[in-house]
Amino acid sequence: MTFYADRPEWKDVTPIPLPYSENEPVVQIMYSERFKDVYGYMAAIMQKKEYSERALNLTTDAIECNAANYTVWHYRREILRHLQSDLQDEMKFTESVIDDQPKNYQVWHHRRCIIEMTGDPSQELDLTEYTLSSDAKNYHAWDHRQWVLSQYKIWDKELEYIDDLLSKDLRNNSAWNHRYFVIENSQGWSRETISKELEYAGAYIKKAPNNESSWNFARGIIKKNKMNYSDFPAFKELCVGMNESHIPSPFLLSTLADINIEEGNKTAASNIFEQLKDLDSIREKYWTFKQDQLQVGS
Amino acid sequence: MSAADPIVETDEADMEDKAEDLPKQLLKDKHSKFFKHMLGLLPEAYQSHDSSRLTLLYFSLSSLDLIGALDEITDKQKKELIKWIYSLQVKPDHEHGYSRCGFFATDSLPESIDANYGHIAMTYVALCSLIILGDDLTGVDRESIVQGVRALQLDSGSYQCISFGTESDARFVYCAACISYFLNDWRGMDVEKATNFLLSIQSYEGGFAQNIGRESHGGSTYCALAALQLMGKLDAITEESRARLIYWCLNRQQSGFNGRPNKPVDTCYSFWLGASLTLLGAKDFINKECNFSFLMTTQDRYMGGFSKWPGYLPDPLHSYFGISGMYVISGEVEVHPALNISMRAYRHWQSQCTS
Numbered sequence: 001m002t003f004y005a006d007r008p009e010w011k012d013v014t015p016i017p018l019p020y021s022e023n024e025p026v027v028q029i030m031y032s033e034r035f036k037d038v039y040g041y042m043a044a045i046m047q048k049k050e051y052s053e054r055a056l057n058l059t060t061d062a063i064e065c066n067a068a069n070y071t072v073w074h075y076r077r078e079i080l081r082h083l084q085s086d087l088q089d090e091m092k093f094t095e096s097v098i099d100d101q102p103k104n105y106q107v108w109h110h111r112r113c114i115i116e117m118t119g120d121p122s123q124e125l126d127l128t129e130y131t132l133s134s135d136a137k138n139y140h141a142w143d144h145r146q147w148v149l150s151q152y153k154i155w156d157k158e159l160e161y162i163d164d165l166l167s168k169d170l171r172n173n174s175a176w177n178h179r180y181f182v183i184e185n186s187q188g189w190s191r192e193t194i195s196k197e198l199e200y201a202g203a204y205i206k207k208a209p210n211n212e213s214s215w216n217f218a219r220g221i222i223k224k225n226k227m228n229y230s231d232f233p234a235f236k237e238l239c240v241g242m243n244e245s246h247i248p249s250p251f252l253l254s255t256l257a258d259i260n261i262e263e264g265n266k267t268a269a270s271n272i273f274e275q276l277k278d279l280d281s282i283r284e285k286y287w288t289f290k291q292d293q294l295q296v297g298s
Numbered sequence: 299m300s301a302a303d304p305i306v307e308t309d310e311a312d313m314e315d316k317a318e319d320l321p322k323q324l325l326k327d328k329h330s331k332f333f334k335h336m337l338g339l340l341p342e343a344y345q346s347h348d349s350s351r352l353t354l355l356y357f358s359l360s361s362l363d364l365i366g367a368l369d370e371i372t373d374k375q376k377k378e379l380i381k382w383i384y385s386l387q388v389k390p391d392h393e394h395g396y397s398r399c400g401f402f403a404t405d406s407l408p409e410s411i412d413a414n415y416g417h418i419a420m421t422y423v424a425l426c427s428l429i430i431l432g433d434d435l436t437g438v439d440r441e442s443i444v445q446g447v448r449a450l451q452l453d454s455g456s457y458q459c460i461s462f463g464t465e466s467d468a469r470f471v472y473c474a475a476c477i478s479y480f481l482n483d484w485r486g487m488d489v490e491k492a493t494n495f496l497l498s499i500q501s502y503e504g505g506f507a508q509n510i511g512r513e514s515h516g517g518s519t520y521c522a523l524a525a526l527q528l529m530g531k532l533d534a535i536t537e538e539s540r541a542r543l544i545y546w547c548l549n550r551q552q553s554g555f556n557g558r559p560n561k562p563v564d565t566c567y568s569f570w571l572g573a574s575l576t577l578l579g580a581k582d583f584i585n586k587e588c589n590f591s592f593l594m595t596t597q598d599r600y601m602g603g604f605s606k607w608p609g610y611l612p613d614p615l616h617s618y619f620g621i622s623g624m625y626v627i628s629g630e631v632e633v634h635p636a637l638n639i640s641m642r643a644y645r646h647w648q649s650q651c652t653s
Contacts, residue, residue: 029345030340046411071414137561220504282585
């Protein structure tokens with residue numbers, strides 16, 4: 001790749017060199033010659049506020065050198081607005097950067113800005129699905145997808161998508177969180193919905209009794225909606241049944257302890273905490289504390 | 299129950315070294331070398347960190363401070379460092395008013411460029427670094443910093459990091475709270491709005507997310523709790539929510555800590571969760587020995603520093619949080635759990651920086 005300093009079409013620009021000191025270095029990054037070349041011209045172009053096609057291409061190189069440079073991304077958006085550029089090209093560009101650096105904050109923000117400019121979210125579900133196919137828990141991709149869904153109210157296919165993700169990995173906590181998010185924002189949490197969702201989570205709990213994600217979901221939809229376990233007898237039955245089958249699960253036991261406390265059965269709760277000290281020994285001190293708390297409360 | 303459903307999932311299979319071969323202590327000399335090296339020249343591979351270069355300085359200084367090696371930097375070098383940090387402070391001007399104010403991450407783009415703005419996280423680490431170095435903050439243009447912070451708060455109560463428009467989340471509310479605390483000036487924050495935002499991001503799981511509806515996360519949980527503590531609003535979390543929060547935080551411990559359910563344990567969460575549980579008064583429930591043993595597997599015994607996972611190369615972020623995470627949990631060296639600096643640095647701030 002030819003340096004900008006060697007390109008005739010850039011002769012009119014005097015680069016601003018990066019301050020660089022090997023004599024008195026302070027967390028001094030040893031920038032490559034290419035980095036120094038690109039940023040020297042980038043600084044000069046931003047200084048004279050040139051909004052042109054060549055400036056746009058320069059930001060592409062500057063982003064390639066350092067995709068976390070928020071100033072360059074911001075300037076790129078200014079150029080796009082000035083030139084009224086074709087944003088379909090910009091969509092492709094952001095996709096290539098996302099593909100390369102799926103955990104970069106700046107590119108995801110840029111993508112959101114572009115969607116706000118076009119008002120067309122039609123490619124976003126595919127994009128995030130693609131990103132999540134290689135890392136199903138990528139926080140940035142989920143954030144973007146959830147922003148798009150809330151902004152453009154496209155809820156109809158989401159539960160299906162979640163079913164698919166959970167069938168592949170029932171421990172995908174991001175998918176469980178998404179399930180909560182979708183229901184909260186589409187149908188809302190009626191008592192009936194909570195019952196249905198407890199049944200859904202219950203099936204996964206039976207499959208993998210030590211999966212924290214499905215337990216958090218089941219308990220969360222009850223508690224976050226300020227309901228009691230006694231409002232959902234089928235869920236209680238599931239827990240009691242699993243316990244009678246001696247399935248060793250700290251999540252099962254701690255749920256049963258909560259149920260017992262809710263019902264005022266302190267002795268039963270205390271016995272469960274005793275079991276937890278052993279089964280969940282890494283948290284032994286916590287379970288001892290919970291057990292002691294029962295006495296304080298009486 | 300099948301073998302695929304273990305009670306406690308650990309990454310022990312991934313460990314490259316046998317546990318009995320690992321050092322049983324923090325290798326302070328190695329870490330000191332690692333971070334002193336970072337203060338000077340960094341290889342080309344760090345180019346992608348240019349836009350958070352100041353955080354590299356903060357990680358190095360705070361690590362050296364915590365391991366008691368700050369005196370290994372000469373006074374002359376400390377002066378150079380302080381001078382460089384102040385050179386990154388953005389001055390208010392006619393065109394932008396205070397909207398660009400704060401600190402830059404790096405000097406690779408000059409202040410004369412209109413599009414170049416201060417970044418709230420850089421302002422936070424700049425103040426931390428200055429305090430650690432023993433500066434008295436008289437060189438800080440307090441009014442411009444406070445007004446710069448104020449320009450970043452959104453109607454929702456959350457903060458973006460740069461006033462030209464960026465993503466917004468709990469990280470930047472945390473930075474705003476630390477800056478306001480350090481400057482003892484809260485005009486940059488509508489505390490009630492910020493509190494409501496932070497309460498709204500506690501998810502059904504009990505932990506806090508980056509934004510409303512997002513997944514609970516160890517890092518955002520820390521940001522929310524530390525900010526609330528600095529704002530004097532930790533009591534705004536209800537008793538019931540607090541109990542679920544403690545349970546969620548404690549469940550992050552597998553050996554070390556993970557940041558979300560069913561994710562692998564990772565060095566930095568020793569700090570995020572260790573400090574969160576400290577702020578919640580629940581630190582004693584942590585299994586310190588298990589966490590320590592995990593950290594011994596990510597400590598690099600040749601180069602110094604810590605990696606994210608066993609068998610990976612060390613990096614500045616995980617190196618810092620390995621050290622601060624170990625100390626915040628063990629208490630062997632006192633760490634301010636909300637400001638994320640040593641108590642030594644905090645006491646210097648108390649005596650020299652509060653006007």
